[in-house]
Amino acid sequence: MKYRSVFDIIGPVMIGPSSSHTAGAARIGLxxxxxxxxxxxxxxxxxxxxxxKTYQGHGTDVALVGGVLGFDTFDRRITDSLTIAKDRxxxxxxxxxxxxxxxxxxxxxxxxxxxxxxxxxGISIGGGKVEIKELNGFSLRLSGNHPAILVVHDxxxxxxxxxxxxxxxxxxxxxxxxxSRKDVGKEALMVIELDQNIGKDIMVEVESLExxxxxxxxxx
Numbered sequence: 757m758k759y760r761s762v763f764d765i766i767g768p769v770m771i772g773p774s775s776s777h778t779a780g781a782a783r784i785g786l787x788x789x790x791x792x793x794x795x796x797x798x799x800x801x802x803x804x805x806x807x808x809k810t811y812q813g814h815g816t817d818v819a820l821v822g823g824v825l826g827f828d829t830f831d832r833r834i835t836d837s838l839t840i841a842k843d844r845x846x847x848x849x850x851x852x853x854x855x856x857x858x859x860x861x862x863x864x865x866x867x868x869x870x871x872x873x874x875x876x877x878g879i880s881i882g883g884g885k886v887e888i889k890e891l892n893g894f895s896l897r898l899s900g901n902h903p904a905i906l907v908v909h910d911x912x913x914x915x916x917x918x919x920x921x922x923x924x925x926x927x928x929x930x931x932x933x934x935x936s937r938k939d940v941g942k943e944a945l946m947v948i949e950l951d952q953n954i955g956k957d958i959m960v961e962v963e964s965l966e967x968x969x970x971x972x973x974x975x976x
Contacts (some may be wrong), residue, residue: 780880785823787900796867798847805860808852894936907946910967
């Protein structure tokens with residue numbers, strides 16, 4: 757399916773087939789790219805439910821790839837994302853999965869390069885809004901529609917309080933926060949949605965805390 761303009765598939769005014777299958781898909785891809793923090797050399801997209809049945813006709817494929825390339829939902833380059841991915845030597849693959857998922861518009865994105873891999877599960881809930889449900893084995897609930905930081909840390913007493921204290925001292929309000937861990941005392945993940953973007957200085961301060969392993973920012 758050939759689109760004349762990005763506005764045929766995604767906002768600001770939805771002319772194309774579905775905000776869930778296009779704008780939402782692009783948002784999930786973009787969140788995956790922001791978390792990975794660099795350009796991957798390969799990406800695989802595992803599609804479930806309605807995504808699996810209609811991803812080519814509704815432009816879900818170009819939207820997902822565009823997001824992974826770092827294009828926001830309004831970026832006109834999304835319509836040419838498959839060609840751009842090829843030009844950048846990004847190897848992509850799509851897999852239609854038959855497993856039943858809780859939400860019909862579900863995608864599992866796997867990204868990687870020679871050094872790192874990442875796996876993320878996201879759902880498109882309508883109107884371009886999304887939720888990230890899983891990241892590298894951690895269960896979470898991240899909207900992707902607000903600035904947020906992901907803090908990978910060791911599960912130790914007081915770590916969450918110290919991160920919260922830094923944000924409070926900087927007058928950064930927390931809109932939503934949750935913690936997931938693989939086991940008691942093992943690696944854990946803080947997901948903190950914020951009312952505003954934060955600067956690199958705050959990121960560095962959080963990352964310098966004891967038992968903090970990595971801090972990643974996701975911005976709207």
